[in-house]
Amino acid sequence: MWEEKLKVYDALVSKCNRFKRKGKTMPYTSANGYMFSLFNKDCEIGIRFSKETQEKYIKEFKSSIYKSYGAVMKGYVLIPDFMLENLDNVAIYLNESYDYVMSLEPK
Template identity: 80%
Template sequence: MWEEKLKIYDELVNKCPRFERKGKSMIYTSANGYMFSLLNKAGEIGIRFSKEVQEEYIKAFSSSTYKSYGAVMKGYVLIPDHMLEDLDNVANYLNESYDYVMTLNPK
């Protein structure tokens, strides 16, 4: 199952030419010194937003906060499996997340 999710994650990131997937065991995207998406060991995809947008999207997606290695990831929204049927749509959220981290002070 994890391998299948990795393929989906790679396909998703490939739809976003401004950044690329990083990591070998921990799979993620980052820009401006911040991670903004993650594939955890449970095969769940999380995308980072501002606190306000996170709360809005948790409701809109009927989702929850995102956990990786037992820790709640600040600003991240768990992307429900049903949304992965439309990767073009999810790519819009991933691009929005990239735009968000680019507004933060560089690390």
């Protein structure tokens, strides 16, 4: 299951040409000193947004906050499995997340 879902995450990230997937045991994307997507041990994908956007997307996606290793990930939205059937659409959100972290003060 983990390997199959990791392939989905990798396929999603490969649709975005401004950044690459990082991490071996905990796959993620980062830019400007901030992580902005994460694939956790529970085979869940989370994408980071501003607080306002996070609240909007949790409602819109009928989703929830994203947790990794039991910790609530600030600003992250859990991407529901049904959304992964259209990776082109999810890639739009991933690119939006990249733009968001690039707008922050660099770490």
